[in-house]
Each structure stands twice: as structure tokens, then as C-alpha cells.
Amino acid sequence: MSNPPRWLEHYEPGVPATIEIPSIPLYQLLVESAFRFPNHVAVKMVLKYLPLGLAIQSAYTYRQLHELSDRFAAALHGLGIQPGERVALMLPNLPQYVVAYFGALKAGAIIVNVNPTYTPRELQHQLADSGARAIVMLSGFYQRLAQIREQTQVEQVILTDVSDTLSWPFRHLAGRQLRAKGLIADVPPAPHIHRLDELLQRHEATPPTIQSNPDDVILLQYTGGTTGVPKAAMLTNRNLVSNVHQLLPWFTRLEPGNERVLGALPFFHVYGMTVGMLFAVATGGTLVIVPDPRDTQHILEVIHREKISIYPGVPAMYTAINNHPRVKEYDLRSVKACLSGGAALPVEVATRFEEITQGRLVEGYGLSESSPVAAANPIYGQRRVGSIGLPIPSTAIHVVSLEPDETGDYRVLGPGEEGELVIEGPQVMKGYWNRPDETALVIDRRGWLHTGDIGKMDEDGYFYIVDRKKDLIIASGYNVVPREVEEVLFMHPKVLEAAVAGIPDPKRGETVKAYVVLKPGESATEDEIRAFCRENLAPYKVPTQVEFRSELPKSQVGKVLRRLLVEEERQKQAAQKAAQSANPSEDGQGRKVATK
Known part of the structure; x- marks a missing residue:
């Protein structure tokens, strides 16, 4: 006879292990x-x-x-x-x-x-x-x-x-x-x-x-x-x-x-x-x-x-x-x-x-x-x-x-x-x-x-989400869990909402980008947010970019849609490449570059 699941020990008194489901x-x-x-x-x-x-x-x-x-x-x-x-x-x-x-x-x-x-x-x-x-x-x-x-x-x-x-x-x-x-x-x-x-x-x-x-x-x-x-x-x-x-x-x-x-x-x-x-x-x-x-x-x-x-x-x-x-x-x-x-x-x-x-x-x-x-x-x-x-x-x-x-x-x-x-x-x-x-x-x-x-x-039967398979960021071979970075951003006293996504990067494959909504009346700089993250995260997890926004894209039930953030970045990068191809004398940001 197998042992009962370990999580049952942590049920509140009166909560049954199983229920009888009425056939209605x-x-x-x-x-x-x-x-x-x-x-x-x-x-x-x-x-x-x-x-x-x-x-x-x-x-x-x-x-x-x-x-x-x-x-x-x-x-x-x-x-x-x-x-x-x-x-x-x-x-x-x-x-x-x-x-x-x-x-x-x-x-x-x-x-x-x-x-x-x-x-x-x-x-x-x-x-x-x-x-x-x-x-x-x-x-x-x-x-x-x-x-x-x-x-x-x-x-x-x-x-x-x-x-x-x-x-x-x-x-x-x-x-x-x-x-x-x-x-x-x-x-x-x-x-x-x-x-x-x-x-x-x-x-x-x-x-x-x-x-x-x-x-x-x-x-x-x-x-x-x-x-x-x-x-x-x-x-x-x-x-x-x-x-x-x-x-x-x-x-x-x-x-x-x-x-x-x-x-x-x-x-x-x-x-x-x-x-x-x-x-x-x-x-x-x-x-x-x-x-x-x-x-x-x-x-x-x-x-x-x-x-x-x-x-x-x-x-x-x-x-x-x-x-x-x-x-x-x-x-x-x-x-x-x-x-x-x-x-x-x-x-x-x-x-x-x-x-x-x-x-x-x-x-x-x-x-x-x-x-x-x-x-x-x-x-x-x-x-x-x-x-x-x-x-x-x-x-x-x-x-x-x-x-x-x-x-x-x-x-x-x-x-x-x-x-x-x-x-x-x-x-x-x-x-x-x-x-x-x-x-x-x-x-x-x-x-x-x-x-x-x-x-x-864990040992007591409590479960934890590491992350969705598709949301895992792989930057320079290191796995970065968006939720972990988001938890740190939420600790910042000026941050109201935050989302983290992996965006395409020519050097790292993907790089970590943070999207931040500040609390009303607050102001912050990208360097300030990144410095706070460096205090709480390993270097490879620290966002390389921080974008401040008035709101984050969400589903009807308030779930942040990371895929839309990533798609925005892809479209932005594609537009920059197209502009650069059309005018080779400028880089992706529209700046003049040296040519022979």
C-alpha cells in the first residue's frame, strides 16, 4: 500500500483528501x-x-x-x-x-x-x-x-x-x-x-x-x-x-x-x-x-x-x-x-x-x-x-x-x-x-x-512554478527565469508593475529586458533600476535594457502577455534592419556611419 501524498499533512482541518462527486x-x-x-x-x-x-x-x-x-x-x-x-x-x-x-x-x-x-x-x-x-x-x-x-x-x-x-x-x-x-x-x-x-x-x-x-x-x-x-x-x-x-x-x-x-x-x-x-x-x-x-x-x-x-x-x-x-x-x-x-x-x-x-x-x-x-x-x-x-x-x-x-x-x-x-x-x-x-x-x-x-x-508537498517552457530566457547559454527577475523588480519601492522577457540579441542569442510601470508620481532611471537588480541578482540575470511604460499589455484577466512584448521587439529590430539596408550610410538608429 503506497503512502498518502505528503501534501495532505498540510491541509487545513476539515479539508478532505478526496470528495464524492455528485453525478448531476x-x-x-x-x-x-x-x-x-x-x-x-x-x-x-x-x-x-x-x-x-x-x-x-x-x-x-x-x-x-x-x-x-x-x-x-x-x-x-x-x-x-x-x-x-x-x-x-x-x-x-x-x-x-x-x-x-x-x-x-x-x-x-x-x-x-x-x-x-x-x-x-x-x-x-x-x-x-x-x-x-x-x-x-x-x-x-x-x-x-x-x-x-x-x-x-x-x-x-x-x-x-x-x-x-x-x-x-x-x-x-x-x-x-x-x-x-x-x-x-x-x-x-x-x-x-x-x-x-x-x-x-x-x-x-x-x-x-x-x-x-x-x-x-x-x-x-x-x-x-x-x-x-x-x-x-x-x-x-x-x-x-x-x-x-x-x-x-x-x-x-x-x-x-x-x-x-x-x-x-x-x-x-x-x-x-x-x-x-x-x-x-x-x-x-x-x-x-x-x-x-x-x-x-x-x-x-x-x-x-x-x-x-x-x-x-x-x-x-x-x-x-x-x-x-x-x-x-x-x-x-x-x-x-x-x-x-x-x-x-x-x-x-x-x-x-x-x-x-x-x-x-x-x-x-x-x-x-x-x-x-x-x-x-x-x-x-x-x-x-x-x-x-x-x-x-x-x-x-x-x-x-x-x-x-x-x-x-x-x-x-x-x-x-x-x-x-x-x-x-x-x-x-x-x-x-x-x-x-x-x-x-x-x-x-x-x-x-x-x-x-x-x-x-518541496519536501512537504508544496509546488512551485519555475516558469513556462516557452518563457525561459537563454542568454549566452545561461537559463534566466523571468519570474525571478520580476520578483526583484517588484521589491523596488518605485515599481508598480513589471514584466521581463527575452528579446533577440546578436551576441547573447537572447538578452534580458525589463518593462517597468512606475508608481504614480515616481521617477527613476534605467541605471537606477539596473543597479537595484545587480544588488539582488547574479550578473547574467540583470536586465541589459529597461523600458519604462505607462501600462503593460495584458489579457482580459490581467495576465501580462510577454509574447506581445517580444513580438514588438522583433518588429522594431526588423524595421531597423530594413532602414539600414535601404541606407547603408546609416546604422539601425539612423546615425551616420563612416564609409570608405
Whole structure:
């Protein structure tokens, strides 16, 4: 009999090693909460706070949310959407997203999460690849769809607007502002175009009778596309029901029916969807929706007034709160627990946030392909600096060799050895949509998911990310881990944000470049930053270049996109070479050079 995994010794009291996964469709989470807490507010959207205690807001109870999603399921059935067909959701965080999400599941459809900022080209790829037959979107997004709809299988378009759930006169007032921003548009009537609110009014709350099995695919979650063309992870009822039930005991001080979860992370991203929306619904808590996660002032007000208790986010969000000039004006002490993901959580950011809120902020880890959470630090137990934490219940993480042996298997490594992290658990996806070859590259014959992340495990079972394979910088033969350099940059008192990337260099192959955003009102020089790094890093790790920026390129969930920084450098160097070829009497910087 093998010994139990070493990480179990560091679980908080009451957290089980394994969980029993109910064989239910995912939408049953809503059905059960509507039965237990019918009159509790399930979803609340706050657009703006007004004087005299007023607010521009809307809310649904669990009974209302259950009924509206039943109506939407009936509407989809009436539009001819059959079980197994795909319905795309291209919405910011709104109550309508939650209604459409659970309604599509009740209709037996497969949801396709779509980033609302996609260009027509990106939208065409995702809709054509998924074969979506219907899409729910803001009217202001319709023109992007109109440009490419004929190259897709989309037959039914369902439009809604941010202001649709508001009451008069706020609906009219907000509508004017949203129209000015281009979020509301007039779309000419057509047989294939419908209004969501009209569909909900027209149909009874009698969803079609469907058979939904645990292993049925219910969600296509497209990966970020950082390593090529975006591909869709097929997530099943079992995958998502498992991940929610794995998270519930991790929050050891959870109070069912009483939590107030901040829905600032985009729901179209798997992290915001699972750890925000699904988690809130499963607990019978109130999901307080913020459509714009970049409005830090508004988020501070929401936490203060709505008494938010759980705030899933990314480091950039917590950094923005820590450094907001008015943060001391708000009482944020209602925050009990925050799970951070999407990027490495700097120690300084976590420490400062906990000082402000008196809550706990811990780093976790996951992927779209794992629904997403695979590991997390104990919220009230022992945390390890720089660690992604412990595998959550019913999950094992292994560190394996980077290359398979002669039998095709990967050797499992011991504590302290660096290798690729692989995930074993019920949350691991079924595979990539229509890409069996790609699936075979990441899911081995044991069913383990190969993450592409290089990491290690310590003697106590805590895991650490060394870095992505593709992000490793090889400068003059030395391996440089970007995260290590970034941690040092975050230690500088003037630095707000930082990213490090390897850029092409004719002498070193690659060289280390730092991109730095300074705190408001601060100034610094390149020499100052490099001198600070020299104090804390070996010489070969010190950035040879430092570029100051007002902001860093990020994904919708705040993850810095190093690939865009590298691509900018490649384009810049190519332009310099082209200019030099066109005028050999000048060097790449346009300076005159000596010629014979």
C-alpha cells in the first residue's frame, strides 16, 4: 500500500483528501440553491452609486434566476437549438450572462465562451471552429458579427444591452451613456435577430426535457492562444461540478447562503466563471457583478458598500487596490478570502492587501484545461512564499521528466527536482475540440494533463512554478527565469508593475529586458533600476535594457502577455534592419556611419 501524498499533512482541518462527486448536470447547482435559498439575492449588478444612498443597480433572487433560465432554455428550443449544438456567449459580466449560461445548459446546448473584445477575425475563427448556431451578445457588438457571419454557422442572434435589467428612469439614463460609448447600437430587424428580454417574456418557464450525462461536453473554453491558434478545451458536467465541489471545502470558513462574492473577473474566462460565478451559485451566496474590472474606484466602493466577503482576482487587481490614492477612505474589512490566479502573486502585493483588508489572499494555480483550479495555498493554514500551494482534494500533481523514456512514459521526479507539472484529477478536460492530435500531446495514456509549466515540489508537498517552457530566457547559454527577475523588480519601492522577457540579441542569442510601470508620481532611471537588480541578482540575470511604460499589455484577466512584448521587439529590430539596408550610410538608429 503506497503512502498518502505528503501534501495532505498540510491541509487545513476539515479539508478532505478526496470528495464524492455528485453525478448531476452542472445546472443542478442553480436548481439546488433555488430550492434552499429561493428568496436570497442570487445576482446583483451595480453600475454606479449615487448620493442619498441610491444606486444604479439590478438584482435577481434565486427563484427569479431559476425561472428566467428556464424561460431562456425554452426560447432556445423554440429557435430550433438542439441538444449538443453550440451557443456562443459574447457578453461582459451581466445578469444576462448568468441567465443565458444556465438557460443554455438546461436546453442541452454546449456553451462557447467568447471574449467581447475580439476583432471580427478572431470572432470568425472561434465561431467557425466551434460551429456555434446561436450567439448572445450586446447590440453594440453586432457589427463585428455582421462582417463575418456568412463565414460561420450562426443562424440565430440574440441581442441584449447592459441597461436592460435596470428599472426606469435608470434604464433610460444609463442607456444614453452606454450608447455614447458604442455599447448600444440600433440593429435593423431581421428574422434571425431577436431581443433577449422579449424572448424571456414570450416563453413560459418550461424548459425542454433533456438527458444530460456526467461526461457530456457542456462548455468549449478557448485557450489564450499564446502558443498558436486558439483551441477549445472540452469541459464536461463532471469536470465543472468536480471543480466547484473541490473548492467548497477549501474555503474552510464558508457560510452557505451568506457569502457575497465579487464578480469582477470576466465570466467568459474559465477562472471568473468557476471561482466567481459557479462558486457563488453553489454556495447560495450573492454574486455582486462589476461589468468593468478596470474601474478600481468603483470596485473599492462595491467592496465597501456591499460587504464583499470573497474576491477572486488576479495580482493586477490587488495591486491596483493597494496603490489607489483613496484606498484608506473605504472599509474593506468584510473581505475574508481571496484566491489569486492567472499570474504569479508577488509577496509584497499579498502582504499589503492583507494589511488593508485583514482578509487572506493566497495564490492558486490552474488552466483552462483543468476547469481551472488544480492547486492552492491553504487559506487560513500554512502558506509558502512563492508557492502555488497544494493540490486540491481529489487531485494529484506530479513533476515529471521533460522527455519520455523508451517506453513512452515520463519519469516521476522527487522533491526538489525540476520538471514538467502534470495534473491528475476529475477536473481534467475531455480533450481539445476537433483536435485529437493536439489532445494526444497534452493528455498522456494515464489521463494526466501535461501543463507545459516547469516546476518542482518541496519536501512537504508544496509546488512551485519555475516558469513556462516557452518563457525561459537563454542568454549566452545561461537559463534566466523571468519570474525571478520580476520578483526583484517588484521589491523596488518605485515599481508598480513589471514584466521581463527575452528579446533577440546578436551576441547573447537572447538578452534580458525589463518593462517597468512606475508608481504614480515616481521617477527613476534605467541605471537606477539596473543597479537595484545587480544588488539582488547574479550578473547574467540583470536586465541589459529597461523600458519604462505607462501600462503593460495584458489579457482580459490581467495576465501580462510577454509574447506581445517580444513580438514588438522583433518588429522594431526588423524595421531597423530594413532602414539600414535601404541606407547603408546609416546604422539601425539612423546615425551616420563612416564609409570608405
